[in-house]
Amino acid sequence: MVFSSLSFLLGFMPVFFLLYYRMPKNGKNGLLLIGSIVFYGLGVWRHPSYLLLLLISMAVNIRIGKTISDKGGQAGKRWLYLGLIWNFGILFLFKYRGFFCENLNRLLPAGMAVLQESRPELPPGISFYTFQVVSWLIDVDRGAGYESGSGPRIATYLCMFPQLIAGPIITYREVEGALKKRRHTLALLDKGLREFVIGLGMKVLLANRVGNLWREVGAIGYESLSMPLAWMGIAAFSFQLYFDFCGYSRMARGLGWMMGMEFPENFRDPYQALSMTDFWRRWHITLGRWFREYVYIPLGGSRQGRGKTFRNLLIVWLLTGIWHGASWNYVLWGLVLFALIGMEKLGLEEKLKRHPPMGHAYMLLAIPLTWLVFAVTDLSQLAVYLKRLLGLATGSGTAVFGQDYIKYGKTYGLWLLLCLLCCTPLPGRLYRRWGHTWTASLGLLAVFWFSVYCLYMGLNDPFLYFQF
Amino acid sequence: MKKKLYRRFPALMIGSMLLLSPALLLKIGLEKRPGAQKDEGAYVESLVREEGTLPAQGGPLTLPGASEQASQSLSRTEAGNDKTVAPEAVSSVPSLTENETTPEETTQEKRAPSMEEFFSTVLFIGDSRSVGLYEYAGLEGADFFATSGMSVFRLWEKEVSVPGVGKLTLEELLKQKQYDTIFLMTGINELGYEHTAIVKRYGDTMETIQALQPETVLYVCANLHVTKDRSDRDEIYNNEQIDWLNGEIAGLAEESPAVYLDVNPLFDDEQGALRSDYSGDDTHPYGKYYQEWGRWLYETCVQTPRPSQETD
Numbered sequence: 001m002v003f004s005s006l007s008f009l010l011g012f013m014p015v016f017f018l019l020y021y022r023m024p025k026n027g028k029n030g031l032l033l034i035g036s037i038v039f040y041g042l043g044v045w046r047h048p049s050y051l052l053l054l055l056i057s058m059a060v061n062i063r064i065g066k067t068i069s070d071k072g073g074q075a076g077k078r079w080l081y082l083g084l085i086w087n088f089g090i091l092f093l094f095k096y097r098g099f100f101c102e103n104l105n106r107l108l109p110a111g112m113a114v115l116q117e118s119r120p121e122l123p124p125g126i127s128f129y130t131f132q133v134v135s136w137l138i139d140v141d142r143g144a145g146y147e148s149g150s151g152p153r154i155a156t157y158l159c160m161f162p163q164l165i166a167g168p169i170i171t172y173r174e175v176e177g178a179l180k181k182r183r184h185t186l187a188l189l190d191k192g193l194r195e196f197v198i199g200l201g202m203k204v205l206l207a208n209r210v211g212n213l214w215r216e217v218g219a220i221g222y223e224s225l226s227m228p229l230a231w232m233g234i235a236a237f238s239f240q241l242y243f244d245f246c247g248y249s250r251m252a253r254g255l256g257w258m259m260g261m262e263f264p265e266n267f268r269d270p271y272q273a274l275s276m277t278d279f280w281r282r283w284h285i286t287l288g289r290w291f292r293e294y295v296y297i298p299l300g301g302s303r304q305g306r307g308k309t310f311r312n313l314l315i316v317w318l319l320t321g322i323w324h325g326a327s328w329n330y331v332l333w334g335l336v337l338f339a340l341i342g343m344e345k346l347g348l349e350e351k352l353k354r355h356p357p358m359g360h361a362y363m364l365l366a367i368p369l370t371w372l373v374f375a376v377t378d379l380s381q382l383a384v385y386l387k388r389l390l391g392l393a394t395g396s397g398t399a400v401f402g403q404d405y406i407k408y409g410k411t412y413g414l415w416l417l418l419c420l421l422c423c424t425p426l427p428g429r430l431y432r433r434w435g436h437t438w439t440a441s442l443g444l445l446a447v448f449w450f451s452v453y454c455l456y457m458g459l460n461d462p463f464l465y466f467q468f
Numbered sequence: 469m470k471k472k473l474y475r476r477f478p479a480l481m482i483g484s485m486l487l488l489s490p491a492l493l494l495k496i497g498l499e500k501r502p503g504a505q506k507d508e509g510a511y512v513e514s515l516v517r518e519e520g521t522l523p524a525q526g527g528p529l530t531l532p533g534a535s536e537q538a539s540q541s542l543s544r545t546e547a548g549n550d551k552t553v554a555p556e557a558v559s560s561v562p563s564l565t566e567n568e569t570t571p572e573e574t575t576q577e578k579r580a581p582s583m584e585e586f587f588s589t590v591l592f593i594g595d596s597r598s599v600g601l602y603e604y605a606g607l608e609g610a611d612f613f614a615t616s617g618m619s620v621f622r623l624w625e626k627e628v629s630v631p632g633v634g635k636l637t638l639e640e641l642l643k644q645k646q647y648d649t650i651f652l653m654t655g656i657n658e659l660g661y662e663h664t665a666i667v668k669r670y671g672d673t674m675e676t677i678q679a680l681q682p683e684t685v686l687y688v689c690a691n692l693h694v695t696k697d698r699s700d701r702d703e704i705y706n707n708e709q710i711d712w713l714n715g716e717i718a719g720l721a722e723e724s725p726a727v728y729l730d731v732n733p734l735f736d737d738e739q740g741a742l743r744s745d746y747s748g749d750d751t752h753p754y755g756k757y758y759q760e761w762g763r764w765l766y767e768t769c770v771q772t773p774r775p776s777q778e779t780d
Contacts (some may be wrong), residue, residue, distance in 0.1 A: 006496065010489045190474040193481055218748035224604055224755030399755050401603035441477045445484060456492065 001043040002165075003196075003251045004203045006455050012039060017258065021184070029156045029179060032259065036161035043124055043165070050123040053090070058158050060086060061133045062151050068137065069146030076141055083137040091130045094122055099326035119326075125165030127323060131290055133158055136172045138294055144173060153179045162255035166248050168266040168286040175261055182260035192257030194435070197448045199250030204451040206419055207243035210236040213412045214375075220404070222376075222384045227391035228405035234368040234389070236412065237375050239419035242271065245284070264289075271423040274359025275349045276340040276366055287323070291316050309345070314338050324374065329382060333373040340366060583766045584608055586649075593638065593677075594618060594653030597692055597752060602631070604755035605762030611645070613638055619657040620669045624676070642680040649769060650677060650684050651729075655691040655713050659704050667716045674726055687769065688721050690714040690730035696741035698750035705751070707741055734764055 001008050016035045023031050037051070044050040064083040068076040092100075098119030136154070140146055157172055157179060217225060217233035225233065249266035256263035266285050273279035280288050296316050302309040321334020344352070352359035372389075376382040384394050401407075421427070434440050588609030592598045598614035601607060615628050629635045633645070652674065658666045678686055691710050693699070699706040714730065721728035735753060737743045746753050753761070 006492075010485075010493055014485060014489065186474040186478070189478050190476075193478055197481075215749060219752050219754075220604075221748060221754030221756055399604040399606060399759050401755070404603070436473050436476075438476070441480055444477065445480050448481065449484065449488070452492070456496070 001039055003248065003255075004200060004451070004455060006452065007042070009200075009452060009455070012042070020259065028259075029153060032160060033152065033156045036156070036159045036164060039161040040124070040159065040164060047121065047123070053123055054129070054159060057087070057090065057129075057133070058155050061137065061158065062154055065137055065140045065154065066146045066151075068140045080137055080141045084134060087130050087134050087137075091126060094120055094126055096322075096326045128167045128169060129158065129164060131169050131287075131323075132163075132171075135169065135290060135294060139172060162252040162259075163263060166245070166252070167284075168249055168252060168264055169290050170263060170286065174264060178261040184260045188257045188260055192254040192259075194254070194444060195257060196251050196254030197444045198431075199247040199252075199254060200451050201444075201447040202243040202247030202250065202422075204247075204454050205447065206415070206422065207240045207247060208454070209415045210412060210419055211240040211244070213408060213416075214240055216408065222381055222388055223394045224399050224401065225385075225388045226400055226402055226404050227388060229408060230385060230388040231368075232405060232408060232412070232416065234372050234375075234385075235416055238271075238368045238371045239416065239423070241371060241375075242267075242423065243419065269423070269425055269428075271363075271367065272425065273363055274356055275344050275352045275363070276337060276370075277344045277349050279363065279367070280337075280341070287320070291320060295319060310342060313342060313345070317341070325377070327377045329373055329377045329379060332379070333370065336370055336373055340370070580770050583763075586766055586770060587762075589648035591641075591645075591647040591650045592653060593623070593650060594689075595657055598651075598653045600752055600755065600758050601762055604758035606759060607762045611641075611647070613641055614653075617657055618654055619661075620654050620666070620673045621658065621661065623654065623673060639676075639680065642677065647681060647684050649687065650681060651687045651689055651765070652677065652726075653689040653691075655717060656705060656710065659709050659713065663712075666713065667720070670717060671720050671724075674720060674724055678725060685769075686724075686726040687729050688717050688726045690717065690728070690732055692753070693732050693736060693740065693742045695744045695747055695750040696737070696739055697744060699741055711740075729765070729768060731761060731764060734760065 001012060003009075016031075020028060020031055020035075037055070040054060041048075041051045061083060064079055064086070068079045068083070070076075071079060101118075136158070153176075154172070157170075157175055160175075163170055213236035214233055217229065217236070220229075222230070246267040253263045253265070264286055268282040268285065270279050270283035273282055296312055299312040299315060300308050301312060317334040317338035318331065319334070320337070321330040321332075324330050324333070352362060372385060373382060376385055387394050431440070587607045590607070590610040592601060592610060592612045592614055594601075594612075594614045595618040596614075596616040598612055598618075599616055602610075602612040602614060611630055611633060613628050613630055615626070618626070618628075623638055625637070627635050627637055630641060633641065636644070655666075655670070658670075674686065674688060678684075691714055693707045693710055694702070694705055696707075699708070714732075718728040718730075720726070732740075735742055735746055735757065742750070742753070744750070746757055748754060
């Protein structure tokens with residue numbers, strides 16, 4: 001089930017919160033746990049084994065976490081490794097096995113390919129909940145410990161529905177206090193509902209709209225794009241990705257507030273960044289934080305000389321790329337980010353910071369071009385798209401409709417401009433100034449119902465980030 | 469004061485939810501109940517998204533006097549003539565070497581128009597796939613009365629910008645310009661409608677076109693399949709439904725002077741679905757394949773005897 005579905009908005013959400021607010025304080029966590037299992041179960045009803053996988057994984061991890069805490073020292077460490085193998089093993093089986101086998105088979109001589117290249121459908125949220133549970137296991141090993149009788153609380157943390165399938169990736173210590181005791185106020189309900197509606201609007205009214213342009217560009221075929229349409233296409237994808245994922249994160253955060261919990265911020269105006277380093281401090285913040293805390297710093301971070309710093313950066317960005325998908329384009333994408341961030345570390349970032357217009361101009365190119373590598377999984381098609389961006393021919397006899405950018409500009413031009421405006425700090429400033437007026441409240445109500453209308457009319461598509 | 473402020477938006481949300489949700493849920497439930505009649509409104513978001521209302525279902529769409537003229541033109545062909553053309557038919561036309569060419573055939577070949585000449589007297593009537601032909605096939609000189617989401621239910625009411633002619637209705641266009649050949653390429657967007665209404669409206673449309681342009685050769689074109697992936701997951705736009713509709717269109721052509729053309733074998737995979745490597749959205753071929761389609765249309769129409777030639 002996704003937040004931007006009628007079944008969630010008109011069914012699950014009202015029923016859950018009606019029960020939640022009527023439930024006595026000591027039963028709220030239990031209801032949240034059961035609600036989350038129901039939420040996940042409804043989403044994977046075609047694959048009930050995925051629900052079973054989540055439940056088994058949860059039980060196994062709680063057991064491992066408890067053992068790490070009980071044993072401590074080297075024995076605890078061994079249990080931690082076992083936990084890592086268990087969690088990353090499952091992730092590998094579902095997400096990377098097909099890719100691994102495919103490439104291994106290519107390396108083997110003809111006729112020797114014995115490994116099956118099956119790519120099973122990914123259990124929703126597996127990349128997110130794997131990282132979340134691993135963060136908990138490592139934290140337990142690092143001394144956070146396991147409080148006796150906290151099993152149900154940890155189970156609730158591991159599968160809370162607001163962040164179960166697309167993050168943000170929360171650490172246990174961030175919500176431990178709230179899971180023990182939290183306040184539910186009218187102010188939080190108001191704040192959470194507003195945040196949820198803003199996120200829903202970002203997803204349904206902006207991401208889905210401009211996403212249609214990217215879909216149409218794909219339907220035309222990259223060979224047949226005019227140069228202006230090729231640029232409009234990657235602009236559309238860049239906006240779609242941002243409003244899609246940021247919208248989801250804001251909905252999750254809003255639901256958290258409605259339940260009296262504070263989830264971390266996942267996006268902070270990333271398209272305002274002046275450098276790629278700055279961009280990744282603002283984009284998918286909780287993923288960047290995970291890699292920093294559990295990979296980069298344990299590897300030595302930037303404190304062991306330039307060579308090791310670059311080695312650590314390379315590892316982190318390759319892993320970031322691979323986390324997003326099992327395909328060579330994600331590896332290439334990670335390498336491109338490493339190259340840009342590496343150059344920035346060598347002094348470019350300082351210059352960009354000193355000259356903001358230069359920084360914006362640099363990011364105006366770097367953001368869509370890196371997203372292009374991310375979006376196009378077929379590397380030969382990626383080369384075709386890059387050629388079209390430069391206006392180069394991709395072969396003889398290729399059909400290009402020279403007026404295509406005018407045609408699509410008429411349909412999507414205003415949406416692209418609106419998206420551009422919404423990437424600036426202006427809407428946030430206006431909201432902070434006028435957010436609590438009647439006009440703003442009615443405006444948000446209109447956003448909610450218009451989103452529902454669009455979903456009802458079928459102008460919907462799944463979240464982009466669910467495939468990762 | 470603060471509390472009042474915080475009460476406002478939740479109150480608005482809860483109030484509107486209580487008011488609107490039951491009605492909306494009831495409507496969704498009614499639409500989804502087993503055996504429920506497909507509602508036109510629910511499928512406005514059809515093959516290609518386009519806002520607007522759909523015309524009322526059923527009801528003939530014949531212009532005054534159209535039926536009489538159409539029935540007169542029916543006599544031009546013999547009943548039972550196999551007028552269905554598929555890519556195999558084109559490939560089965562033997563290619564003759566220079567030495568093998570007979571004098572009669574040479575004369576016929578000389579008479580065959582070039583691609584530019586042929587398409588200069590052609591009109592395409594259709595949906596997004598016809599738009600694709602206009603944009604990517606390079607069919608210079610042809611007119612296109614086509615728009616995304618077009619269906620026979622809105623064909624006669626909608627004003628369309630025809631490049632080089634202007635914005636007008638189909639009836640105005642057919643009264644204004646004479647065409648040697650007309651390709652009718654709609655159908656897939658109709659699949660959300662009730663089946664008998666689709667066939668009736670399609671037949672009426674054919675009659676009306678033939679009544680307005682009695683000298684033209686009308687080719688009714690099969691709807692292109694969708695990919696297997698889409699076909700397997702789509703309850704409406706799947707190949708079983710498309711094949712059913714194409715069969716009905718072929719049947720209508722059998723009973724009229726029109727010729728049925730089936731381009732699907734050109735783009736199909738071995739399972740009879742649109743090749744997945746030919747399409748980025750599981751529905752439309754990539755731009756580059758429209759050239760192939762246009763070329764096929766030309767070869768088919770020029771190399772296959774026209775119905776009037778067969779009966780003469």
